[in-house]
Amino acid sequence: MKHPTTDVLISEVGPRDGLQSVKATMPTAAKLRWIDALVAAGLREIEVGSFVPPRLLPQMADAAEVVRHALTHPGVTVMALVPNLRGAEAALAAGVHKLTLPVSASHAHSLANVRKTPDEMVAELARICRLRDERAPEVKIEAGISTAFGCTIQGVVEEDEVIRIAVACAEGGADDVGLSDSTGMGNPAQVRRLFRRLRAAIGAKAGAAHMHNTRGLGLANCLAAWDVGVRTFDSSQGGLGGCPYAPGASGNVVTEDLVFMFEAMGLRTGVDLERLFAARAVLQAGLPGEAVYGMTPEAGLPKGWTQTRVPAAPGPTL
Amino acid sequence: MKHPTTDVLISEVGPRDGLQSVKATMPTAAKLRWIDALVAAGLREIEVGSFVPPRLLPQMADAAEVVRHALTHPGVTVMALVPNLRGAEAALAAGVHKLTLPVSASHAHSLANVRKTPDEMVAELARICRLRDERAPEVKIEAGISTAFGCTIQGVVEEDEVIRIAVACAEGGADDVGLSDSTGMGNPAQVRRLFRRLRAAIGAKAGAAHMHNTRGLGLANCLAAWDVGVRTFDSSQGGLGGCPYAPGASGNVVTEDLVFMFEAMGLRTGVDLERLFAARAVLQAGLPGEAVYGMTPEAGLPKGWTQTRVPAAPGPTL
Secondary structure: OOOOOOOOEEEEOHHHHHOOOOOOOOOHHHHHHHHHHHHHHOOOEEEEEEOOOOOOOHHHOOHHHHHHHHOOOOOOEEEEEOOOHHHHHHHHHHOOOEEEEEEEOOHHHHHHHHOOOHHHHHHHHHHHHHHHHHHOOOOEEEEEEEOOOOEOOOEOOOHHHHHHHHHHHHHOOOOEEEEEOOOOOOOHHHHHHHHHHHHHHHHHHEEEEEOEOOOOOHHHHHHHHHHOOOOEEEEEHHHOOOOOOOOOOOOEOEHHHHHHHHHHOOOOOOOOHHHHHHHHHHHHHHOOOOOOOOOHHHHOOOOOOOOOOOOOOOOOOO | OOOOOOOOEEEEOHHHHHOOOOOOOOOHHHHHHHHHHHHHHOOOEEEEEEOOOOOOOHHHOOHHHHHHHHOOOOOOEEEEEOOOHHHHHHHHHHOOOEEEEEEEOOHHHHHHHHOOOHHHHHHHHHHHHHHHHHHOOOOEEEEEEEOOOOEOOOEOOOHHHHHHHHHHHHHOOOOEEEEEOOOOOOOHHHHHHHHHHHHHHHHHHEEEEEOEOOOOOHHHHHHHHHHOOOOEEEEEHHHOOOOOOOOOOOOEOEHHHHHHHHHHOOOOOOOOHHHHHHHHHHHHHHOOOOOOOOOHHHHOOOOOOOOOOOOOOOOOOO
């Protein structure tokens, strides 16, 4: 759901991708405060949790409760990740607006990660889409093609294979199909080439860019995706999650820096940077001792900076 | 001097911009080892020092000796920064191939930094060009327009003023005129706009992009500059210099990450990444305890990475 007065949709994945990657479990009350602060900053699509067995990811055990709270914010698309049909049933029961299912383009990664081949995951996606059609036809389903730009296990991932899987997901019923640089191996030329091919293959179902900053190219890759028409970008506040390798390195693209880049370019994200910095403080209070990343929050906004404030949608007062 | 088999020229500024920004003074022998390692990695243009009074910048007191050593490497363009005519005389006497003179587009910054207005600096540049014409006509002179994308003192810098100063430098005799985002305030849209205008105004004299990573946009800004035809990029090994604000934040664009981006895009820099990492170790050995930045050296090269090796130019064995 793109905010009508914005040019680009920032899809905040921190409460899911970030929190499931850190060792500590953020208390539910702290998650809700963080989500409230993200909404107050203007984020209009938030991946709030993952519907997976709590024994595998105890950090996500409260997903249904977090979804219920997030749903109290009007105008916000509440997303959850599901790895399979069972997760989708739980997420639909909780009332999410949108599901996202990771489908790895790398055979080796897919087997290692979910013990299914990519084609078996596409079949699972199709089953989830049929379930959605029966139970909650208004819910949107996104397929996120992971390892689309390279794989830490098999190395190169053939672009033809990425597009083949993406097309299969679209034909299986996904509303949109995004590409994820899960491993931080992508480069701007590849990003432009692959997103162009994606759009040529599946048209308006071509979805979000989910870029990682592992080798410092996160924002350059987002710029490259923007250049070829991508208008939805996943990022994580404080760069939380996405397997950071090293101090100063983040996995996920940092929401603060991404918003700064687009706003500085004159593109409206709907996100207010000062309120976003306030949300960062809420995140830090909820995860004491955890490293957060981002250059713009450290450097501060440039002298003379002005940002047109997009009126915040009504919602709970913080 | 662009290497004939490369697509892009990386101009390494670490030995000048980096070393004059850190408190410690790198011993001369260590500087020479670092420069040798940079040459061995394939860097073909290196800003090796600054000709300024030693009482102002003791780190640069050995500039003439460093230049003399760098000149022993065939095929390498040896550059030095000079702030004025007196510095230019010393640099020419030392035998540099290329001078670079910073000319601030911000009136406030120029007065604060060199106690001259931008127009007075342009006049100084013209005097330096005349000196060059008399004494060493083969030497090239670059004007680097600093604060071209914004100023920490006056805030916004008018683009018309940036172009006016750039044109004045070109008319004053500069061989090329680059644009510097000294303050890390630039964004990709602005970078594209301003470099397009620069080329329209001064044609082939349009020079290097000198980007900072203060707010994380360094590589995105380099990509943007590449897109509009810029083919020379300043960067600093380990991101040394350029006023870093915070841990994990670097001032100058990190050479390692910049080379990785271009090489991953299939563009030849002439720089071998593994040898560049070896040069990073030489830098670190010469400046113990100083923080160096860069994501790619920390994350390592991606699985399946291949780089076409450009034969190293002959030079001293390390």
